[in-house]
Amino acid sequence: MGDFAVHVSQAKHNESLAEFLLDKPYFDWSITACFYSAIHYVEARLFIEFVESDKKHSETSIPVDDKGEWLVTPHRWRERLIQNHFSKSVWKSFRNIKEASELARYLSYFPNKQASFKDVPSFKLFEFENAQFSLDIDLENIKRDLRIELCEFLYSLEMEKTDPIRANLIINKILSNFSTKEEVLQLGKTSFKKQQYLNKEELIFLKQHLENKGLSLSSDTDKT
């Protein structure tokens, strides 16, 4: 499995497909593309959470029995990780997209081969509003609460190439206290120090990498 950037790239690719299908209209497949986008956004954030462990992907931490066989299914385990690491809002939006997409693909799973269904194909369960909800409400909610844009900005500074451990520490501290790139830049180094979000060394490290990209904290800009 890929690192943060690879997951986000795949998530955006799937999200574009969801948007494309919404106009056709293939609402059921749009929802399914949304689900595969949501998975990669979640895995991208889990990568940051577990970057220093050997469990950077949800499927590498599934509990197993003494024979090494999974005790729970991978999708259910991912939901548990979302519940434990992220907000209720992310969990709820992810669960809703997953339920809809599974109905769209499988009508859930049915062990009885003689199952008798109504004469209605799965795509008839979904209307434009359902697909739009998945894309504009649930997926947007997931991206916002996981602070994907801020993560992308922080990774664009390439701090991990200089010092991966320090970079991860700084990224996690910023993610715990800020929602957007603008909030980080506007607060400036004085506020950073005052609020003790970062220590002196971490602040210098961040500032250096911002400068490498032609950026600076707001207080630095004010001086010039």
Next chain:
Amino acid sequence: MFNMIISTSTATIPDKITLPERIIKSIYYQEYLKSVNYFEQEKREPEWLRSVTLELIKREPEWLRSVTLELIKREPEWLRSVTLESSLLTENIEEITLESLNAAEIFNALRLQRQEIELSIVSKFKNIEQVTAIYTQKYRYELQIIVFLNMETYNNGLMHKLLDLEYDLQKQFQEPLLAFSYIPKIYKNRRDIVHPNALLIFEK
């Protein structure tokens, strides 16, 4: 509990009774003790316990066999894990009986845990108008919960309402892992959709 060991022991004792049956005997034995108010009486000697157990095993082999088969059908995973607990048993019938009593306690605890979860699920979902029935079934370390809805097309508003309730249950019960599925009105017969051994825990 996630490191719970699953086994499929098929060891037998000289009288050709398999280990799961021994466990059922002990469950039956506990029920018997309750029926004679044993626990409310004076403390009994261990020897008396053993003799009563052995007498029950001798008298009720067919009944025990039928209950065992039912348990294997309904709770195969739990039964296998409990069976492993009994794999430490010796060939001595008295020791086996005592060991199986311990195993039965574990089994009963798991059964009670499931009942508690099921009661909580029903109390949360029963007042939602669109919920028509709820089934549960075991899969590995998951308790799968299938919620049937009177929903002809996908309803995001209803789903978010249901997921609010599910979230509370997920927080309340960390183990076993609760795996909810919500099924709209797309079937002719509900029983076609759930596993044949699934339990109906709520119906309108």
